Amino acid sequence: MADASPGGVGFDTTLPASTGVAAVGVAAAAARRDHVHPSAVTYAGGNTTEATTTSTTAVDLITVSALTIAAATPIHIVTVGRKTSGAAAGAGLGIKLNTTVVSEADTVAALLILTGNDQAETGGVCAVIPPRVTSYLRTGCAFYNLYTTASIDSGTQPACGDNNDAPTASITDFVIRGISGNALVTLGSDELNVYTLATS
């Protein structure tokens, strides 16, 4: 079961948790629901607390996986972001479709920008990504609102294509990327909802 991929350093099989636990599979999944054992997997009723990062380079923060969205189907997404105080530095969210970064998380121009003021901020964003067909691959747009204790700001941002063309293949993974302008500022994001729009 250990992963022997190149570059790995192997696994510490002496850890107490590596012995004496339920075997993987359906039985283990059922056992995990009572949350007796620590686990990565959460079912209904479990912890769904926000994703956060202090990374000063872009990181995959939230993913909605196991999708199959055809290229001709428009997508609508909604999500929220926040940052803490800690330094005079901004933070931002971006979008990756499958493995392609279409709008990189940045502190200057991205899906959602949290300002460079040393303060806690909260923002919300919704975006529409039109069909991703040949010659129309950089077409998404986003509408955001940003709240701080000093001001409220709203506006538009590019949502798809300011870095790369959108893939023309079916979308199977929708990823929100995040970046913090300073490691002392924590970026959070949550409540990512991905919708498809009817085409007829």
Added chain:
Amino acid sequence: MLYCFPGYPKTLLNAGGLQHCVEEVEQLGILEHDSAVQYRKEGVFVRGEHEELLYPVEYHMSALCLRDGITWNWFDENWAFGNGGTVHKTSASPDYKTVVHGTDLNLDQFLTRYGSTRLAELELERLHIRHEGWEKYEARWTPGTCPQESHIVHLTWLITTHQLPPFAYERIRDLIEYGATPKDLHRYSQEAGKHFSAIRKWDGSSAVGVRA
């Protein structure tokens, strides 16, 4: 070096809180904060216009990740771990449709193909649609471990400048996986959400799309 643990830290420390704990309060290690350094699935890169591969990723997956079926292969191509600390979240929901037993046709499609049929002769069943996205997602898990219902996966990873000594790793593991109490709680910020996140419960509902 990249250390990956399953779940949201049971202490409810968020990424900033965990970093504060590791670097400042308990001084267990130093995280990588160089804004030019980005850890990815494919290696450690210098960020910028002319990106350059520095060296392969050294990583350590927690034993509990392996128990859940999450190995290094769980991370997709071009996955970015960034640097510093991150609490990541992935959600997935299988799609189902109601079909006539023994076929993959819904009632409307069945009637279109076979004409009028007595309802008493039909048996309906719920079929998991194993579409492209689901197949791809399931393949990331160790065979037989991918949950077959709506779920959320939390992963917590830390990127350190050097390999951690065993005592430091075990302490961090206890904080994340087993909810050990952080030391010197008075040294954490009182600002809401700065070091600790508010816990939220998932009701499992999915309106139109998929929720994370």
